[in-house]
Amino acid sequence: MKPILFFLITASFVQAQIPIAPGAELKLAADGYKFTEGPAVDAKGNVYFTDQPNDRILKWSADTGKIEDFMKPAGRSNGLCFDREGKLIACADEKGQLWRIDPETKKVTVLLDNYDKKLFNGPNDVWVDPAGGMYFTDPFYKRDYWQGREKPDQEKQRVYYLPKGAKAPAIAEETLVQPNGIIGSSDGKLLFVADIGAKNTYQYDIAKDGKLTNRKLFCEMGSDGMTRDSAGNIYLTGKGVTVFDKDGKKLGEIPNTESWTANVCFGGKDMKTLFITAMDSLYTVEMSVAGTR
Incomplete structure (x- = not known):
């Protein structure tokens, strides 16, 4: 394990109005993984995250603070999100699939494995709206565990939408360079998508039928993952x-080292702990504002 270092959140961050709890420190919660990704929180505040190169999903317990394997192998899962029924949705890009996992039985249901009879490029990140529909990004990142896939199967790197109960997704957005991180508002009215290829993040209005409208530039920065707080x-x-x-x-x-x-995601029983996946590690920092599920 790395030396336990605590990075004091200095006054400059407070002055910058980041909602960090007074005196909070960035803490190394765990390390020794290969590449951490995809944190997601359940209704009890437990945080699940992936170690994709080692093909596993891990669980941090809100009761004990301990971390243990939840599932291995895990379809090379990347981004995760819980649906409104408490099931874990996973972007399992080993075979270009979208999974629904029962946390109690660990039964896996493959929701999707293709669009227009072609493999997805590699489902990367997912957000479930209040109605139970799922938006997910499908960029192309060549994986060393793929066999014979040198080029993307889909001609465009898209955002898809799977309405609740539907068997096939609809194209929600296909004009981005390389969509990656995705998050929506808790009322289901707004969606934010990071175009890491263009180094921009966009905001959309969500229509009643799930279609995205009124795209506007949110900020001139792309992102791998993203989250949103109650403010x-x-x-x-x-x-x-x-x-x-x-x-x-x-x-x-x-910052971190x-x-x-x-x-990144919020977790813990009060939803005021920010969990950060970075390289081989998991970090936490206490916040003065809660996250949203």
């Missing part, structure tokens, strides 16, 4: 965590 602030990742207010104004940064920060 409407958006948290983007890459070199540390960068926080923007609901209007796209940069509030400041939460890792070369890349992949993803």
Whole structure:
């Protein structure tokens, strides 16, 4: 394990109006993984995250603070999100699939494995809306565990929408360079998509039928993963965590010593702990505002 280092959140972050709890420190919660990704929180505040190169999903317990394997193998799962029925949705890009996992029985249901009879490029991140529909990004990142896949199967890197109960997804957005991180508002009215290829993040209105309308530039920064708090602030990742207010104004940064920060979510029983997946590690920092599920 790395030396346990505590990074004091200095006054500059407070002045920058990032909603970090007074005196909070960035803490190393765990390390020794290969590449951490995809954190998601359940209704009890437990946080699940992936170690994709090692093909496993791990679980941090809100009761004990301990971390244990939840599932291995795990379809090379990347981004995760819980649906409104408490099932874990996983972007299982080993075979280009979208999974629904029962946390109690660990039974896997494959929701999707193709679009127009072609493999997805590689489902990457997913958000479930209040109605139970799922938006997910499908960029192309060549994986060393793929066999014979040198080029993307889909001609475009898209955002798809799977309405609740539907058997096939609809194209929600196909004009982005490389969509990656995705998150929506808790009322289901807004969707945010990071175009990491264009180094921009966009905001959309969500119509009643799930279609995306009124696209506008949210900020000039792409992101690997993202989350949102109850004040409407958006948290983007890459070199540390960068926080923007609901209007796209940069509030400041939460740095760490890792070369890349992949993803972020809120968790814990009060939903006020920010969990950060970065390279081989998991970090936490206490916040003064709660996240949204």
